[in-house]
Amino acid sequence: MRMGAITIILTDGPYISEYAEMAYKIAKAALKKHEVNIFLYLDAVHIPKKGQNPAFFANAGELFGELAALGARVEACPRCATARGYAPVNGESEDYLGAIKITSLYRLAEMLEESDRVVALSR
Amino acid sequence: MRMGAITIILTDGPYISEYAEMAYKIAKAALKKHEVNIFLYLDAVHIPKKGQNPAFFANAGELFGELAALGARVEACPRCATARGYAPVNGESEDYLGAIKITSLYRLAEMLEESDRVVALSR
């Protein structure tokens, strides 16, 4: 059983900054013992896009898919996602990797209320 | 006939900054008399994504579609686009609005060589 919860908030898209990768490293370490929530806000809603194929960097989509498979709850802001072309249908986007949901900004507040720690990474 | 050419370089995605919209305004004004090239680099490759639907801002995809229809050459960097999930097939991405091509970083250099002025907008 995991004890204690941490919420990570991201606002940058993949590759343009190293925060997606740093969040992955933090989450990966935390998941060994703790609950991990990740909220994708503003440009970070690009992170779960399907079909990423970076030649020089780690594939951010795959990294976050791995986190979700390890039990992290990864959710994206619907306003930010819809604006950027990821309109959710029943909380999912056909452009997104599975396991990553588009929920509600209220979920960010819930994650924060329920968490013991919060880490926000942004440029 | 349009006289003189200007190249605009963008590096931010839509909505996160006002540079996509500012580039639109510059390009729109320039297109009345001049050739306009726009190179989408780094995060700016998100600008032509299909299906954008912002509730509070002007639709960046539509703005750039309009510029292309008015004669602007809008081209995106293939490395940046492929990394971010817009792999080109024959210079086009199925996730992109039509008329916006994914070409080559060498095209940026050509645009610069052939232009009279260059404006780069970035955070």
Next chain:
Amino acid sequence: MNRKGELHSGPANQRKDIFLLTKSPHSDRARLCLQLIAQSEDAVLYLAGDGVYNLLGESPAALSRERIVACQEDLQARGVLADENATVSVDFYELLIYDVMSETARVYTF
């Protein structure tokens, strides 16, 4: 039409430097922009986006009111009054392009 048949002609072929500043005053880019203006012999400063914050307090560059052009909608959104420092324009981008594309102009964007 001028010799190259391409661009508007400027006065007496003297080079004109157009500075487009979209950054707030405490940024490295605003600082560099203002230093370059100080070195230029014929500078015009266009302020758009967060660049209009440079009009708060003292005039951002030792330029006359005619040589600083600010974008009206950007001023209004931010609650910045241009006072006597700048020429406020609703046709900001038209003016900018006219100036930028004139024959003797160079453009620097910050």
Next chain:
Amino acid sequence: MNRKGELHSGPANQRKDIFLLTKSPHSDRARLCLQLIAQSEDAVLYLAGDGVYNLLGESPAALSRERIVACQEDLQARGVLADENATVSVDFYELLIYDVMSETARVYTF
């Protein structure tokens, strides 16, 4: 297991402030981070990403070497030597999470 049954316990329930800094020294965020460290009674500074540039020159905070932890791969990539200022760790994120999740910790990210 501690009373809440949730997190590692810290020494004598005294609050511990964990600062994660990923910004270079001349940024507003680095400045604020260092000011907060100066106010804290029990601070530990974790440096990752561009935060490791804070190790160039004088020590970034009046903290002992044990209280500044730097990420090895970020130092190496940037060509920054930690010298005597910081503890360099290959298990940076494990250490960070252990500290951050300890019962009496608070975390501040810059």
Next chain:
Amino acid sequence: MRSIFYLLDSAPYGSEKAFGLLNAAAVSIRMDVAVGLYADGVFLALAGQDSQALKVPNLSDIIYAYPEIRFLAHEPSLAERDLLSQSLTERVELLDEELFLNEVLASESVVIL
């Protein structure tokens, strides 16, 4: 978390950060919420914002719509930007360096977007 301090260090309108931060603060009001304006974030305190012609949301209006949120501005940041002689939004409380730092450290969590 029972309390949260959202720190804004970028100017409004130029980026989506300020809008995003205010929206995040607005949904967080079941906790104690403060929004701290620091560095370029203090430009949000300017009175008389009218974003109609720019066709983007008026961020000043959002400040007034959420009386549950405390708005705190870092006075040295205002002073550095020549803002102390300007008209400022009444909703924003000015704090000197020490008081501002104390507010940050007093909150259970800090989020910078």
Next chain:
Amino acid sequence: MRSIFYLLDSAPYGSEKAFGLLNAAAVSIRMDVAVGLYADGVFLALAGQDSQALKVPNLSDIIYAYPEIRFLAHEPSLAERDLLSQSLTERVELLDEELFLNEVLASESVVIL
């Protein structure tokens, strides 16, 4: 354009900007190309960069791969960051304030990414 000045004002590795700027400079060598390091961009001049463990491209190597490109660093930016006492990449030429500004103004176009 016959000459272009790429200005880098952000640190390498933390963002894709430096990598993107170096790639853009690399394809531009049919023109006169200079890369100016300014503000946090001067961190690119540090010697001994080894990005293998971070699994990202080594930006120092790119500098050495393009002898056609002039690399110029703004000395006051280096001094402010305590970099003048550090080992720096030999490819980078240090210019004082005035010389740096002159180089910017001498180039036909300036691109900041």
